[in-house]
């Protein structure tokens with residue numbers, strides 16, 4: 077029997093969007109105008125946009141059809157009940173609270189359970205999660221396993237939580253811990269999955285100290301598929317059955333539906349606890365909207381309900397994870413230093429190893445991102461010292477934990493030839509890496525500086541590279 081080796085995109089194209097094509101000169105002009113910050117470059121200048129996989133998915137024909145069916149009633153719309161049923165089918169949680177995106181759920185939840193003196197441990201908090209925990213006055217603690225902190229270490233579940241560290245924390249201060257969080261997959265730690273075995277072990281410790289376990293589940297389907305592929309005894313189970321077990325192990329969950337629900341906007345908070353749900357709904361009404369729409373239109377709820385079901389199709393997940401792995405494999409074979417293994421939604425270049433001659437304080441991740449855009453119109457995202465470091469009192473840069481450049485792959489948007497092009501661009505820049513230099517930050521805002529700051533090349537001309 078014919079056994080194809082090629083994993084094809086499990087869709088064909090019905091509507092097309094033109095790809096911006098620009099010359100190197102046009103991109104150079106855009107970069108100078110943006111002071112070398114890719115967040116300030118207009119999308120019309122970008123040929124392949126890998127800045128994020130958030131809100132950038134292509135919707136299916138079934139999602140668009142559902143958009144037309146939507147019920148825009150203020151209270152109790154049919155669209156809400158379809159959305160609620162889709163979330164409950166996965167989570168089995170009685171309370172489903174829609175929100176306009178993930179961070180709205182975080183703000184609501186942590187304004188109820190956070191606050192001064194509280195500690196919230198996670199494998200790794202995503203940046204908006206950490207910001208919302210800290211804005212409530214609580215402390216955000218990252219307890220990812222040792223392997224999850226080093227780009228070059230191989231481990232199938234680098235998103236796992238350090239169970240011994242959690243046990244120690246709860247033994248000492250469980251009355252200060254209102255919840256334990258597992259981010260699946262672990263976005264800030266390289267899109268790495270958490271195993272079922274680790275989730276079960278974390279849940280057992282939570283039970284011992286009567287602390288609830290929450291999932292930050294933006295990429296639950298990618299996590300379930302990586303469990304299916306990598307965890308012993310899980311190969312016969314469907315990603316849906318695995319996802320359902322993940323949610324059964326949790327007391328509550330929130331989701332940025334801009335990721336694994338193929339939404340361009342949206343999110344939810346789902347809970348077992350009646351009292352907590354009622355407190356959260358009270359805040360929701362104040363700032364998001366009535367509990368049956370929570371800041372979304374009926375058409376958004378419809379698209380998400382369909383997306384939550386489609387994302388667990390095995391041919392989609394096989395294609396999704398394989399397409400990320402495809403880029404990873406080709407870059408690895410070319411000797412480009414990468415975070416290992418490939419993540420679910422992105423490939424991460426290790427910028428410190430990519431540019432060993434550029435000091436960390438001179439922002440090697442930003443340099444690599446600029447070069448990828450200038451040479452090939454590929455927009456990536458620095459996840460390193462610009463994003464997670466800060467300028468010290470003496471004016472020097474305090475480095476971030478790692479200096480990564482994330483190539484995030486939007487869902488169902490780009491084809492294999494687009495990815496072949498990206499591989500070519502990265503290789504081209506890598507072969508010329510000795511010509512690249514460092515940068516310094518200009519006009520730095522007080523918080524989240526990576527979005528708006530400007531840069532200046534230090535003693536080299538990025539435009540001169542050929």
Ligand SMILES: *Cc1c(COP(=O)(O)O)cnc(C)c1O
Nearest residue numbers: 177178179202204263294332334
């Ligand atoms: C994107 C994301 C969030 C925040 O969601 P938004 O929809 O961007 O507000 C929270 N947690 C994780 C893991 C995410 O990936």
